[in-house]
Amino acid sequence: AVVSTQSTGMGGILDEKLNRENLIPQIRNGALMCKLASEIQISVEEYVGKNDEAGPLPKRGPQNFSESCGNRSMEARENVMKFLTWSRELRVPESSIFSPD
Secondary structure, eight states, X not given: OHHHHHHHHHHHHHXXXXXXXXXXXXXXXXXXXXXXXXXXXXXXXXXXXXXXXXXXXXSSOOOSOOSSOOTTSHHHHHHHHHHHHHHHHTTOOGGGSOOOO
């Protein structure tokens, strides 16, 4: 149930049809995760602009990610690492961050 809810939420933000069956294949090359981070970054910037005590948060979403790379390519790995770096800058707890391997 949690995966279905997350798939639907993520798909809604990205205007993609994501579900329990296609989530992993769709995010495997990291491009959709980078797009999601870029969408969330808009809210981060709004939050920082309204809160003087927001603390250190990412100044921008992942940059220069490859949207059409193969799932197991070096570019895919770089996409995932860009997303994970952004997530850490957002202060997502390490216990909630997945391992790319």
